[in-house]
Amino acid sequence: MSLLSRMTAPAARHEVAGLVAALLSSPAPVARTVPGGPTGLGTSAARLTPRRPAAAGGAGVPELYCPPAVRDDPALAAEVNEALLAWAGETGLYAGRLERVRAADFGRLMMLAHPDTDDPDRLLAAGKCALAEWATDDYYCDDESMGSAPVLLGAQLGLAYTAVDPSHLPARYVPAGEKALREDPVRTSLRSGFAHLSRYADAAQLNRLRHEIAVLFVAYGQEGSWRSQGRMPAVWEYLAHRQINSFLPCIALVDAVGGYALPAAEYADARVRRAVTTASTAATLVNDLYSMAKEDHSSGVEFNLPAVIAAEERCSPREAVERSARIHDELVRTFEAEAAALAAAGSPALRRFLAGVWAWLGGNREWHSGSSRYTTS
Ligand SMILES: CC(C)=CCC/C(C)=C(\C)COP(=O)(O)OP(=O)(O)O
Numbered sequence: 001m002s003l004l005s006r007m008t009a010p011a012a013r014h015e016v017a018g019l020v021a022a023l024l025s026s027p028a029p030v031a032r033t034v035p036g037g038p039t040g041l042g043t044s045a046a047r048l049t050p051r052r053p054a055a056a057g058g059a060g061v062p063e064l065y066c067p068p069a070v071r072d073d074p075a076l077a078a079e080v081n082e083a084l085l086a087w088a089g090e091t092g093l094y095a096g097r098l099e100r101v102r103a104a105d106f107g108r109l110m111m112l113a114h115p116d117t118d119d120p121d122r123l124l125a126a127g128k129c130a131l132a133e134w135a136t137d138d139y140y141c142d143d144e145s146m147g148s149a150p151v152l153l154g155a156q157l158g159l160a161y162t163a164v165d166p167s168h169l170p171a172r173y174v175p176a177g178e179k180a181l182r183e184d185p186v187r188t189s190l191r192s193g194f195a196h197l198s199r200y201a202d203a204a205q206l207n208r209l210r211h212e213i214a215v216l217f218v219a220y221g222q223e224g225s226w227r228s229q230g231r232m233p234a235v236w237e238y239l240a241h242r243q244i245n246s247f248l249p250c251i252a253l254v255d256a257v258g259g260y261a262l263p264a265a266e267y268a269d270a271r272v273r274r275a276v277t278t279a280s281t282a283a284t285l286v287n288d289l290y291s292m293a294k295e296d297h298s299s300g301v302e303f304n305l306p307a308v309i310a311a312e313e314r315c316s317p318r319e320a321v322e323r324s325a326r327i328h329d330e331l332v333r334t335f336e337a338e339a340a341a342l343a344a345a346g347s348p349a350l351r352r353f354l355a356g357v358w359a360w361l362g363g364n365r366e367w368h369s370g371s372s373r374y375t376t377s
Contacts, residue, residue: 061325062289062325066286066328066362067361067362068366069363070115080120083107087128088101093185094185095185107123112363113367114360116352116356116359122200124196129193131193133250136216141153153220159187160186160190161213162181163190164190164191164210165210201253205256209252218244222244223303226303235308243277247360248276250360251279255349258352261349274338275334275342278335279358287368289324290371306323
């Protein structure tokens with residue numbers, strides 16, 4: 001799909017999106033006065049009137065309630081994508097498949113999802129982490145042609161975790177541990193991406209990412225268990241899973257990439273966590289909807305919300321897709337309302353972070369609607 005056709009994919013013009021743009025264009029994390037209305041993400045949401053939902057970008061994906069992408073800067077996306085490809089070449093990640101990675105355009109995802117920075121190196125650091133996390137899924141969980149096998153999964157994830165939270169081994173075992181990290185491109189890239197991010201993230205932000213990656217790996221194990229059993233989860237179980245097998249490790253970097261820090265206590269606040277995890281589940285259901293076609297062509301068992309709904313509710317695939325889209329929309333509306341309330345009472349950093357999460361949702365949908373990862377088999 002051409003860049004132009006991706007750019008013309010229609011999207012909802014939420015009032016909040018305008019406010020997000022205003023917040024993100026602010027050099028400091030401070031609320032801006034919105035002409036004709038009160039300030040802050042929360043107060044804007046209180047004024048919202050019913051809006052048109054975002055229109056579909058991918059074949060078969062219904063209209064989704066989702067903000068539009070805040071910006072589109074193809075030159076910045078291309079710069080980040082090329083740097084990401086060069087790095088993947090150095091780490092050996094996706095060796096022999098780099099053209100597919102180039103075409104998927106993860107640089108574009110970073111450019112779209114993190115509009116509060118135009119620094120290519122910050123976007124690259126986040127892109128390295130994202131690509132390494134995606135590769136963990138492809139190499140260890142999803143893609144048999146890349147060596148994934150349920151019986152190996154636990155051992156591989158355990159080792160991969162040491163790439164972001166190093167093992168402190170007695171001296172005589174250090175070389176063996178180091179060799180295990182170096183000989184595997186997923187582990188090498190996780191470590192390298194994390195090191196790059198540490199130029200921009202403070203200790204608490206890095207620890208936050210470690211936690212989200214650990215949770216992600218638990219979810220990879222959960223999916224592997226279903227695969228081994230040949231069992232389809234219940235809808236509720238799958239949705240709980242998609243909260244942890246989600247884009248949260250990417251969304252958690254919104255402030256580090258943007259050049260500010262949401263204090264650990266605010267990130268950990270139960271109401272903030274509820275809002276942010278609701279958003280990340282929604283973002284991941286966008287992936288489910290756009291990746292259905294790719295997963296239909298897979299030789300192994302694939303899990304996505306429409307498949308799980310169709311199995312449990314005995315409805316047609318089309319109806320399952322519609323029901324999945326409505327669940328997505330409910331989650332986005334929940335985030336919107338809860339983020340609004342939190343932003344109205346929260347710190348400037350929290351307001352900016354929540355605006356960044358909202359922007360991430362828009363960039364994520366825009367990327368999924370155009371990436372060749374989901375538009376070619
Ligand atoms: C970037 C990141 C945190 C990825 C980890 C989780 C992940 C791979 C997804 C949320 C995407 O889900 P899925 O396994 O369905 O991925 P693809 O559809 O194969 O891109």
